[in-house]
Amino acid sequence: MIAIKRLTTADADFAARIETLLAFESAQDDAVEATVTAILADVRQRGDAALIEYTARFDRIAVHSAGELELAPDEMQQALARLPEKQRTALTAAAERIRSYHLRQPLQSWHYEEEEGPLRGTLLGQKVTPLERVGLYVPGGKASYPSSVLMNAIPARVAGVEELIMVVPTPAGERNPMVLAAAALAGVDRVFTIGGAQAVAALAYGTQTVPKVDKIVGPGNAYVAAAKRRVFGIVGIDMLAGPSEILIISDGLASPDWLAMDLFSQAEHDELAQPILISPNAEHLDQVAEALARLLPSMPRRQIIRSALENRGALILVRDLAEACRIANRIAPEHLELALANAEDWLTHIRHAGAIFLGPFTSESLGDYCAGPNHVLPTSGSARFSSPLGVYDFQKRSSLIRVSGSGAHALGEIAATLAYGEGLAAHARSAEYRQQQDQDQLTCASVDQL
Template sequence: MSSSSNVKRLNSKDTGFRDALRSSLSLPSADDEAIDSAVVKILAAVKDKGDEAVLSFTKQFDRLNIGSISDLEIPRKDLELAYNSLSVEQKNALDIAAQRVRAYHEKQKIEAGCHSWEYEEKDGTRLGQKVTPLDRVGIYVPGGKAAYPSSVLMNAIPAKVAGVTEVIMVVPMPDGARNPLVLAAAYLAGVDRVFTIGGAQAVGALAYGTKTIPSVDKIVGPGNAYVAAAKRRVFGSVGIDMIAGPSEIVVLCDGSISPDWVAMDLFAQAEHDEQAQSILLCPDAAYIEQVQASINKLLPEMPRAKVIEASLTNRALLIQVKDMPEACEIANAIAAEHLEICAAESRKWAEQICHAGAIFMGNYTSESLGDYCAGPNHVLPTARTARFSSPLGVYDFIKRSSMIEVSEAGAQILGAVASTLARGEGLQAHARAAEMRLKK
């Protein structure tokens, strides 16, 4: 980054600021039609030809020279071997992360309405809710540009905490390169079966099932544009968690933190890929200049400097706001996947936030801690969907059945009510079914 002009600047007091912000948040959609067309063909082939199609696409896209679909499954003993092969440092890090993620989601199961309940009315009628886990889920773990053991933990552990019987993991391994951390994470998280497939063909296999790969009830986990398009297409045949877009962060800052720290937090999202978005909201113009200077200083040190630079140049924003309340208001409008509040009164400002996938409060709470080991899930809503959706959690792996047991006395009251409403709707059989249980 040779000059400050590479990171786009906006000022909330400028005319047209809202339109400029809205435009900057949107992604180009020129490739959407081509991607969707390709995905439709892949899914149709997998649905029609099963293992044969999955094998063909895996050979084509992942450059694997394999003869049978069974060669794509990794035995569970290999997962344990991968775990045992780790260095002491890696093993300890993975153990701690898994323990914290599990502890958080066990607490979530207790507090987030994930249990059955019922109550009894005076006439003996009993009403309630029965909560049961899904039978089988599929977790998609990205494996193209990088390996993500953290995604294994974040997707599999809440499923197991919820009580899911079988977790099937798919992860692309181009050229057959196995990542021991990913396999070790699958072992720690209790994944039942692992297949080295990816892309739309993996989503299709999980959704429709093949002779070798069982169909699942729900597919969770992030992936590239093809994976996202495939999940959108198979929804209805199976459940999905969300349609994940490029990663994004908003840093809401009052200037009380080192600009180097903020610059690196922006880098942490930008290094995911060129479409990731990093945004700074700050009322201090001089501090924004310091952050830009830190960007220029620190970027050459980064191994993924080219990816970071492309992301910052194309999608990053440094926004000067009037004050912190306005920063909160703009942050709510953005509804970011990750929101860092780097401020002296971080909890005060967090109270004004109602739209964010995850909120990181205080100068020592870098977003990267949430990605790996803080405990809460890192699978979060993107592209402003935090306005109406939530992080992946135990509640995504359960379903609720209403429980109704009406007593004879209760049927006399409810039957008359149902009869009147049913006849008003012209549904005579509904009315008579209720009336037959009334005392003459």
């Protein structure tokens, strides 16, 4: 059997028990932080020379120049061409669906003009501009995720990013052909076979060979996460992700085997992953518990799954589905499956979740690979204020303001009054100077092309 926790909202201590279950401290390891700090400083100071040394030390690859760490321009396309047909077809289909979904996301520039009164002719709006260069970190070696390449690179391309730089460690020269094939499909421009904190440093600061980027996205180990945290502000980053999470609300009609495997699908990521099932049907919870125990021995990563289920997993009995939704909003999970016969009817009850999977046939794994929406999602309750990665993460917005002479007079009085109230005389006088302009003597440029 699996010693997964059983909770019920009828118990007096339920609130305390759920708090304990959800508690997760992403404590920073002092040794990791010290190592990362030293690597970042070294790469910032010595550039390519430091990259060469760290690549030899950590990845066991000896090169004479950093240029040797960049793949030839045609190697990605060659990897795609050499994939077995079934893999190439699946990867291509996933890329097309992800691209199609994200093409519906782009934010457009917009503006409007005030048409009446003294502010007539005043223009206000927003100019949306893609980032110029983005860095994509991809785990390498045995832990290779071509799906993450698609999920990170395709939205960047849809957003209009001019150049996409991928870094991927290749321990002992081991290159994953599906990762390179995914890079070809996603439109990656350049690939460097570097990893770890040194790769993050190279992207953040730039070296003689690796160009500095505007933003770094993509998953990595503790060293990569620590490095991204430290360079934030010098460059943008996607998010600081915690362990994977899945929360399933079931009405008892879905197959217990299906739900057990859905819980496994996130538990197999990491011993700290959090798989939770909520249902108002006690017998159904018993059936899922039996399925977990019966199916676990067949799982290649069963030890990791068992640890996640026993350490941070739970089966929770609730009074009704409304209470289940309230608990889901409290947890704000990364993945939320509504394994309900009438899932859409309950969607209005959900406020906080990274991705919502509607109905018993919608497994979370489809979202990970090929449904279309992004699988880079907020974790650790941050779905309360964060969103999935998307096209908007690769764009920035600039405010547009244009006022006429009469508009400057009308707004200047307001601005000057507020500025004097804050004790900022130069602000006030800057506005007052424009009030002395009697007519619209200055020609306003057109903003038709934003």
